[in-house]
Amino acid sequence: MKALYLKTYGCQMNVYDSARIADVLAPLGYVQTDTPEGADIAILNTCHIREKAAEKVYSELGKLKKLKQARMRAGAVMTIAVAGCVAQAEGAEILRRQDAVDLVVGPQSYHRLPEMIAKLARAGGQVLEADFPAEQKFDSLPAPTQTKVSAFLTVQEGCDKFCSFCVVPYTRGAEFSRPSMKIVEEARRLVDLGAREITLLGQNVNAYRHETTDLARLLRALAEIKDLKRLRYTTSHPRDMSDDLIDAHRDLDALMPYLHLPVQSGSDAVLDAMNRQHTADDYRRIVERVREARPDIALSSDFIVGFPGETDEDFEATLALVGEIGYAQAFSFKYSRRAGTPASAARKQVAETTKAQRLEALQALLDRQQKSFNRACEGRALPVLFEKPGRRDGQAVGRSPYLQAVHVDGAASLIGQIRQVRIAEAQSNSLKGELLP
Numbered sequence: 001m002k003a004l005y006l007k008t009y010g011c012q013m014n015v016y017d018s019a020r021i022a023d024v025l026a027p028l029g030y031v032q033t034d035t036p037e038g039a040d041i042a043i044l045n046t047c048h049i050r051e052k053a054a055e056k057v058y059s060e061l062g063k064l065k066k067l068k069q070a071r072m073r074a075g076a077v078m079t080i081a082v083a084g085c086v087a088q089a090e091g092a093e094i095l096r097r098q099d100a101v102d103l104v105v106g107p108q109s110y111h112r113l114p115e116m117i118a119k120l121a122r123a124g125g126q127v128l129e130a131d132f133p134a135e136q137k138f139d140s141l142p143a144p145t146q147t148k149v150s151a152f153l154t155v156q157e158g159c160d161k162f163c164s165f166c167v168v169p170y171t172r173g174a175e176f177s178r179p180s181m182k183i184v185e186e187a188r189r190l191v192d193l194g195a196r197e198i199t200l201l202g203q204n205v206n207a208y209r210h211e212t213t214d215l216a217r218l219l220r221a222l223a224e225i226k227d228l229k230r231l232r233y234t235t236s237h238p239r240d241m242s243d244d245l246i247d248a249h250r251d252l253d254a255l256m257p258y259l260h261l262p263v264q265s266g267s268d269a270v271l272d273a274m275n276r277q278h279t280a281d282d283y284r285r286i287v288e289r290v291r292e293a294r295p296d297i298a299l300s301s302d303f304i305v306g307f308p309g310e311t312d313e314d315f316e317a318t319l320a321l322v323g324e325i326g327y328a329q330a331f332s333f334k335y336s337r338r339a340g341t342p343a344s345a346a347r348k349q350v351a352e353t354t355k356a357q358r359l360e361a362l363q364a365l366l367d368r369q370q371k372s373f374n375r376a377c378e379g380r381a382l383p384v385l386f387e388k389p390g391r392r393d394g395q396a397v398g399r400s401p402y403l404q405a406v407h408v409d410g411a412a413s414l415i416g417q418i419r420q421v422r423i424a425e426a427q428s429n430s431l432k433g434e435l436l437p
């Protein structure tokens, strides 16, 4: 048996990928541990989306290097590997800057990890794999061997949209959709392993299309799987919010009333400069249609403040849009300049202090909306899918249909079940409730 330490940064796709990395290494005898001390291999699955995310990797590598040296003094080996989007974007630079790194593997090459590790054992040195290989990763990865109650399943990877701020089209490559048969097969397997909820993942999940199957059809097929109680999907792009997909929200009980639909900005000038290819009004109309189909749907979004050229008026338009839509939850970020993206070359960059002020104002508004959404659940009975024990003894934690964490006093035997819960109290980021008989 060998110890595998796997640390995951970034988005849910990286969480899914990390599970697959563990699956690929399990046959070689690697068992996951929670701490890097004593690890035979330490893998950082990294994110390149903002500068801060990428910087974290180098500081973590510094710590791992010390552990590796300590292990060497004790006569043992520790392999250090970097996976994920920083590996894809800066692979060669990582190897140059950090000589303790043995192995760099981009997101499309995880199926090659066993041969990379073998090569390292044979020849030593540093091994780099950051191509977009001809063979498909998904065809070569083993079936999942483990799952949580709420599982992720990647159905689409890559992006062809090239928003002018974003590194994803470069780190994940061109849009690619997996065959629907394979997806249904994997979903069945996850359910057999104990999953009761599946979140379909894609950088542009609603652009999913394989032959004649689009996301709406895929969801309809998955909704047929016995014991698969809940379906979700993320992340969607407004441009791919088709009528059929909106209808699926009306028709499918298993499809949860929650939609993460990033708008980024409420200003048409900024949206245009971002190359989002939709206006604020387009977004309003989509939300209106989704709400017609599923009146109780909870909305979520991503926002960027301080995009190059963003004026006070542009930012006011974002606040106005947020005020109109009303979000249950949202993520907001200061624009981060990413080398190689078109927006990074723009001359009119916004001052850091302005970005910080705007972020604070936007987050205050979004926070108020989240709190009032949560408070509106007080007194209601909601079906909760229990996922894990709570931090306190005798507590169980699950999720409402609207993705809120719900804490109850209850036994571990609740895990995997959906139970009605009377919401007693909205806390800042979660709900507290009592099980109904």
Ligand code: SAH
Pocket: 049, 050, 165, 166, 167, 168, 202, 203, 204, 235, 236, 237, 262, 264, 302, 303, 304, 333, 334, 335, 336, 337, 338
């Ligand atoms: N594929 C998804 C999400 C991509 S990354 C989508 O298209 O929506 C997640 C979020 O990070 C984005 O929605 C955006 O809000 C933010 N983001 C991406 N690049 C960024 C940058 N350069 N600076 C700040 N935030 C960024």
Ligand code: SF4
Pocket: 159, 160, 161, 162, 163, 166, 167, 168, 169, 203, 204, 237
């Ligand atoms: Fe990035 Fe835009 Fe693609 Fe989303 S749609 S991954 S923000 S380029």
Ligand code: F3S
Pocket: 009, 010, 011, 012, 013, 014, 046, 047, 048, 049, 084, 085, 167, 168, 171, 172, 203
């Ligand atoms: Fe980050 Fe790559 Fe996901 S850059 S957000 S880990 S696709």
